[in-house]
Amino acid sequence: MSSLSTPPQAAKLANTGIETDVAKDLQNGSLSYSADLSILEDAAAGGMTASKFSTLQTFASELNTTGGISVSPYVQQITDDVIFGNSANATWNGGAATATRLGNLTAASTQTQADELIGEWFLGTNLPSVNLAQLGQENLGPTYQNSTLPLYGPSGAPTIQDVNQGYLGDCYFVSSLGEVALQDPSAIENMISSNGNGTYSVRFFVNGQPDYVTVNSQLPVMTGYQWANGSRLEFANGKTDDWVGLVEKAYAQLNAQTAAPHGMELNTASDSYAGIAAGNGFALTLVTDQPETATSLYSSESTSALGSILQNLASSFSAGEEVLMSTPGNSSGNLVGDHMYMVTGVNATTGALTIHNPWNTAYSGSLSMSFTETMQQLAANNCTLWVTSGHPSA
Helix, strand or coil, X not given: CCHHHCCHHHCCCCCHHHHHHHHHHCECCECCHHHHHHHHHHHHCCCCCHHHHHHHHHHHHHECCCCCEECCHHHHHHHHHHHCCCHHHHEECCCCCCCEECCCCCCCXXXXXXXXXXXXXXXXXXXXXXXXXHHCCCCCCCEEEECCCCCCCCCCCCCHHHCCCCCCCCHHHHXXXXXXXXXXXXXXXXXXXXXXXXXXXXXXXXXXXXXXXXXXXXXXXXXXXXXXXXXCECCCCCCCCCHHHHHHHHHHHHCCCCCCCCCCCCCCCCCECHHHCCCCCHHHHHHHCCCEEEEECCCCCCHHHHHHHHHHHHHHHHCCCCEEEECCCCCCCCCCCCCEEEEEEEECCCCEEEEECCCHHHCCCCCCCEEEEEHHHHHHXXXXXXXXXXXXXX
């Protein structure tokens, strides 16, 4: 066991202030999120020194090692992101239209830089940009405001009806959230956890590994606009709960990491909502760690081929697998071009799928938000089905 787990006087070369904080906050060899946050905030006071930085590196190296300090996987990762660095640390946004340089922690970091790194990973204060100019969209004068809505609605659990896509082309992402909420709401509950201080940890899966982001309760509120459901939230919205909007914001923050899957319209790392516009079924894997497969339907498909696809689809859906449906650029009837839908039912007898549009209650037009389409109709529109396999990670 190294000096950080023993009384501070045992550490001849360590910073005694940090050593004292660690020894004070240890509970049966473990540190909580709040204790870890307090240690880092105390160390940031006055800026970094060679002694502080070296001790923090030793501290982070001890987390979850044999004989070391026990913390949750979430706390270990965000501590590493502050102390050892992360590609998302390149810039600081804080909700501004233009990002400024931040950089990884060093022995020469100022208190401001250290506080912003802690704020980014522990407090969710590096708010994503809401500037949509790169997408050619009007900016609706949003400002970040603290939401007072509960995490989940009246049922106390996530539901598909909580999904209301807002002023951003991320139908693929919010539809994935809704489909997972339909098939396995516990997977959503395992994805997002309260830290008890108005912030939440949100877990994604990037290249098969958990990747955590912290968000606070601030969400972008439009100026002079509102949706059909009465919400003034610019992006994912609703009147009873916050979980979809918070996870969407977390994804915008995740997008700042160079190794994260980016929205396909800009296809680049940025701490922004614009950065997550456009995508496909990969969001299902990002949320559940389940692989997804795509099956394209064509108007030339034979009846027997469509029947075979339908039978496989019905088996997958009844087994609890997530199913999404996307359209090409041109579609007909209730189908919108270049859009992702949630599949809420598969009827092997009638050959029809029940489909739900993620616009949901935010929409006030003539299209039906929940409707049925036969496999032949979907094939005539050259739609694509996205299906997961396996079970969401706990």
